[in-house]
Amino acid sequence: MSPTERLLAGPPLDGRAEPLASHRARLGELPVVPAAEMIAALEAAGMLGRGGAGFPVGRKWRAIAEGSGRGTPVVVANGAEGEPESAKDRVLMAHRPHLVIDGALLAARTLGADRVELYVGREHSAAVQAVRAAVEERPAADRALLHLVEAPLGYVAGEATAVVHYVNAKDARPLATPPRMSERGVRNRPTLVQNVESLAQAALIARNGPDWFRERGRGADRGTALVTIAGPVRHEGVAEIDLGTPLAELVEFAGGLTGTPQAVLIGGYFGTWARIEDAWDVPLEPESLKAAGLAFGCGLVRLLDARACGVDYSARIMGFLAAGSAMQCGPCKYGLADLAGASGRVAAFGAKATDLIDIDRWTGLVTGRGACRHPDGAAQQMGTAMAVFEDDFASHAARGRCLAGGTRTGGRR
Numbered sequence: 001m002s003p004t005e006r007l008l009a010g011p012p013l014d015g016r017a018e019p020l021a022s023h024r025a026r027l028g029e030l031p032v033v034p035a036a037e038m039i040a041a042l043e044a045a046g047m048l049g050r051g052g053a054g055f056p057v058g059r060k061w062r063a064i065a066e067g068s069g070r071g072t073p074v075v076v077a078n079g080a081e082g083e084p085e086s087a088k089d090r091v092l093m094a095h096r097p098h099l100v101i102d103g104a105l106l107a108a109r110t111l112g113a114d115r116v117e118l119y120v121g122r123e124h125s126a127a128v129q130a131v132r133a134a135v136e137e138r139p140a141a142d143r144a145l146l147h148l149v150e151a152p153l154g155y156v157a158g159e160a161t162a163v164v165h166y167v168n169a170k171d172a173r174p175l176a177t178p179p180r181m182s183e184r185g186v187r188n189r190p191t192l193v194q195n196v197e198s199l200a201q202a203a204l205i206a207r208n209g210p211d212w213f214r215e216r217g218r219g220a221d222r223g224t225a226l227v228t229i230a231g232p233v234r235h236e237g238v239a240e241i242d243l244g245t246p247l248a249e250l251v252e253f254a255g256g257l258t259g260t261p262q263a264v265l266i267g268g269y270f271g272t273w274a275r276i277e278d279a280w281d282v283p284l285e286p287e288s289l290k291a292a293g294l295a296f297g298c299g300l301v302r303l304l305d306a307r308a309c310g311v312d313y314s315a316r317i318m319g320f321l322a323a324g325s326a327m328q329c330g331p332c333k334y335g336l337a338d339l340a341g342a343s344g345r346v347a348a349f350g351a352k353a354t355d356l357i358d359i360d361r362w363t364g365l366v367t368g369r370g371a372c373r374h375p376d377g378a379a380q381q382m383g384t385a386m387a388v389f390e391d392d393f394a395s396h397a398a399r400g401r402c403l404a405g406g407t408r409t410g411g412r413r
Contacts, residue, residue, distance in 0.1 A: 007224065051197075065111055078163055079195075083300060091238045093124070095130070098134050099200040159374070221287050226239070230300070239254065263388050273381070319340045338358070363379040391403060
């Protein structure tokens with residue numbers, strides 16, 4: 001359904017992975033680019049990481065390259081994708097695994113790494129099978145570098161330090177820093193943890209150059225990006241768009257609306273809610289969204305139908321995030337559990353007198369205090385939900401009535 005394709009260009013997305021012969025016939029061999037030139041190309045492209053944090057990829061690679069005296073680096077291709085409604089990484093790995101592997105090998109060559117960990121969520125069976133088969137298609141020299149790791153279930157299992165912790169000790173809990181992973185990560189060696197879409201983009205930049213990359217994109221943030229659109233549209237799924245494409249155009253690309261959306265969650269469960277009228281014309285790119293108080297995050301765009309209850313939906317997200325935390329520090333173990341409990345009571349028309357006040361207070365208290373950013377992301381989602389669905393939260397709590405149509409004694413919530 002994508003109007004513009006680079007990452008997804010090639011054979012139809014019909015459930016089969018593109019084999020190595022087709023991949024090479026279409027794109028050619030991965031070129032050998034001198035390390036300094038490759039890092040400069042990534043910086044000139046201005047590509048931001050596609051894993052959610054949006055950190056400049058070239059700067060990340062340079063940090064490891066300039067610390068070469070710390071040991072031989074390791075590259076980790078992060079395809080955990082624990083975000084329940086996002087599908088971009090698993091679609092990319094399931095259909096274009098060799099493009100991801102090209103990017104991982106490119107990073108290894110550029111940084112002088114002797115090991116590449118392909119970290120794929122074990123629940124994404126099609127992606128796991130495609131990556132495993134793609135590794136077997138590769139020449140022996142490539143296979144010696146490539147190691148498939150099936151990431152465990154869990155939202156935090158894809159957080160960068162949790163990835164390193166799992167590869168090292170089979171324990172996918174985030175670690176407090178320092179040291180930075182660019183200094184000491186997998187096997188206590190400098191480690192690049194890079195999202196699989198970012199690596200695939202890097203492989204295309206190696207072939208076509210930074211100017212080619214910057215030909216796409218409508219604003220300050222350049223290139224294309226994979227997004228997942230869900231909700232009342234004709235064709236839910238993954239699309240590749242120019243960064244800066246307005247939400248209205250993405251909906252058009254998805255076949256148009258099948259209902260009347262009231263709000264949109266942009267950026268996934270760590271993202272931000274917005275009223276549909278406030279977000280309809282906002283360009284989908286990190287800089288423009290940030291200026292609007294929103295976040296691009298993992299590229300999930302979830303439209304919420306007017307008949308659905310925003311209080312219930314956001315409370316269920318909070319419950320998921322509380323249950324999916326590492327439970328290793330107070331903000332997650334207690335703060336998110338309390339937020340989930342209070343928002344759940346409000347959603348179910350059983351609010352305590354102080355629940356709305358407590359939700360507002362606790363979202364501020366947990367922010368910035370965790371061992372990782374998990375409580376920050378959860379609080380961001382909850383705080384924006386409270387603002388966007390303010391009237392419905394109040395109606396749930398005070399009157400036992402859902403503005404979307406539910407009641408205390410039954411009906412839709």
